[in-house]
Amino acid sequence: MRILLVEDDSILGAAVRDHIVASSHSVDWVTRLDAATTYLESAAYDLILLDMMLPDGRGISFLRSMRMKGCATPVIILTALDQISDRIQGLNAGADDYMTKPFDLSELSARLNAVARRYSGNPNPLVEIGDLQIDLAARTVARGGRPIDLTAREWALFEAFVQRPGQIMSKVQLEERLYAFGAEVESNTIEVHVSRLRKKLGHSVIDTVRGIGYRLGNAR
Amino acid sequence: MRILLVEDDSILGAAVRDHIVASSHSVDWVTRLDAATTYLESAAYDLILLDMMLPDGRGISFLRSMRMKGCATPVIILTALDQISDRIQGLNAGADDYMTKPFDLSELSARLNAVARRYSGNPNPLVEIGDLQIDLAARTVARGGRPIDLTAREWALFEAFVQRPGQIMSKVQLEERLYAFGAEVESNTIEVHVSRLRKKLGHSVIDTVRGIGYRLGNAR
DNA sequence: CGAATCCTGTCAGCAAGCTGACGGGTATGT
DNA sequence: ACATACCCGTCAGCTTGCTGACAGGATTCG
Known part of the structure; x- marks a missing residue:
């Protein structure tokens, strides 16, 4: 499974990236939305992990934009604990799931697997x-x-x-x-x-x- | 489809053989049961056309023998018009169908196709x-x-x-x-x-x- | 920590398969 | 009867794919 990670926090980004790699998935990690746009145009991703607050804009705008373009790639948004409105807005904008920082990496794996299964059209493992x-x-x-x-x-x-x-x-x-x-x-x-x-x-x-x-x- | 024709009447045999070839099936034609035995041991046939009266024995014995050996190849028996007991015995011995001489060659085609379909486990064409x-x-x-x-x-x-x-x-x-x-x-x-x-x-x-x-x- | 093992990507030689071309025989049309 | 078209098997050169071997890096074990 190929994953696009959009996260500007370098410590969290590195941890998530490493965890994904250790789970034998492949991951491209970007810290800005313009890079995410470019990457999404260049490759087919199975999943996007999307932070809400980024240096060049809000993840929610990016999500809305990609959904309007007809892109159906599953998205898990990464939000701060106290940003419940981000979660609601994200889900309304077309996110498939969310995770609140800080999160346990095994929780991330479970979410990855759940989304991947839904995406493949085969929820039964x-x-x-x-x-x-x-x-x-x-x-x-x-x-x-x-x-x-x-x-x-x-x-x-x-x-x-x-x-x-x-x-x-x-x-x-x-x-x-x-x-x-x-x-x-x-x-x-x-x-x-x-x-x-x-x-x-x-x-x-x-x-x-x-x-x-x-x-x-x-x-x- | 590969067919074994066991028929000692040379005119009928040739007509049937030619018809089978013209139908784009392949056919081995033998006039004796010992040859039929040999052929059956050497190749996998999709169908056997079996005359009842042969110079070296009766087709019914051959049929019983092959069924006892566990050979499931479909068999159409070729009988004379007045040999109704041949027909009954043949069907009881494990024949799949019969045709009475003389028969129309288009009738033969229909029978071939019907048996082939049943044999392939797919009766729906x-x-x-x-x-x-x-x-x-x-x-x-x-x-x-x-x-x-x-x-x-x-x-x-x-x-x-x-x-x-x-x-x-x-x-x-x-x-x-x-x-x-x-x-x-x-x-x-x-x-x-x-x-x-x-x-x-x-x-x-x-x-x-x-x-x-x-x-x-x-x-x- | 060092040794052993395993994983992974690369290399290169081999091979099984693919396909264009050709010629002979058969079928069809005039 | 002849010309044309088609079918089919063969040939042979090419191609794509397959796989054994190797080396480097990572992981595991004692």
């Missing part, structure tokens, strides 16, 4: 694909009750497919989803990860559509 | 896959009401996938299904036909599972 049992919340895969151990990258890649069954994802799309700006990969890294995933899950779980991308196999 | 509308009886494919013209070979290949959604078919399996003994192909003919089919249907209708085979794409 338990998925079966062929003979695989997948828990999107616990980030586990098993076959016949036997767990299959996936690394963070492998999980992130697999999750991308599971959240979009049947949809072909190009290598560029996968790269954008798995890597933040400045962390793009060169060479054939996506192919390598797909190969590693296949080694663990079996060669018919993910299909290649040559010249286009990859998708979940048609396991019926 | 109308199938939708992604945005394709397929009529298995009329052997037509259309997209948005616009027909897509397939040649006989292309249709045979496509039909194989449609009848087994989600199942990976290896090149060998496809070859066995599309070509009779003595008509096997060399070189990369299956790949070429898949490529041609993709050119007409789109590149994401059939997925390649590298090193294993092909199957219908996961169009959801």
Whole structure:
């Protein structure tokens, strides 16, 4: 999952950024709204964490603007404890959820997961694909009750497919989803990860559509 | 569809064989039961057309034997008009249908199609896959009401996938299904036909599972 | 703290698959 | 009967993808 963090408090920003990275999501962190606008135009984000008070304006204006432009990316607003009006206004402006500073990072994870699940159109974290049992919340895969151990990258890649069954994802799309700006990969890294995933899950779980991308196999 | 024809009458056998070939199915024609046994052990048939009176025995014995061995291939028995007991015995022994000689060849086609549909577990000839509308009886494919013209070979290949959604078919399996003994192909003919089919249907209708085979794409 | 292990991205060689082109045989039309 | 068009299998060169190996950095363990 790719996240845009808009937060000018450097200590909080760094903590949140690090936590997101440790959760094996990718994150771009900006401290101003103009940068957020630019980033949002350049990449597809799965989630935006949006502070309300920023040096060049209010998060609420940014949120209204992006909603008016038809952008449906889920937004969690970050508000001060005593700013209840920010929360109400934010939710009314189209935010999906809010968190009040200071917040516990495990609370952040829970919120991230909840929004991601809603966004993927699949609120139920338990998925079966062929003979695989997948828990999107616990980030586990098993076959016949036997767990299959996936690394963070492998999980992130697999999750991308599971959240979009049947949809072909190009290598560029996968790269954008798995890597933040400045962390793009060169060479054939996506192919390598797909190969590693296949080694663990079996060669018919993910299909290649040559010249286009990859998708979940048609396991019926 | 690959058919085993067991018929010692050379005129009838030739007429039936030619009709089957003209219908773009493949057929192996034998005149004796021992040859039929050998063929059945060597290849997977979709249907057997079985005469009752053969030089080396009765078709009914062959049918009983193959059913006892657990072979589920559909069988249409070919009987003389006045041999009603053959018909009853044949059906009781596990035949799927019967035809009485002499029969009209278009009647044979209808029977072939009916059995093939039942065998594929999909008695309904109308199938939708992604945005394709397929009529298995009329052997037509259309997209948005616009027909897509397939040649006989292309249709045979496509039909194989449609009848087994989600199942990976290896090149060998496809070859066995599309070509009779003595008509096997060399070189990369299956790949070429898949490529041609993709050119007409789109590149994401059939997925390649590298090193294993092909199957219908996961169009959801 | 050092050693061992693991994860991840890169590299590069290989290979399975893809596709344009061609020729022979068949079917169709005049 | 001849010309044309089409189908189909083969060929071969190209291409995209796959994967083993490696090295560097991060993590884990004693």
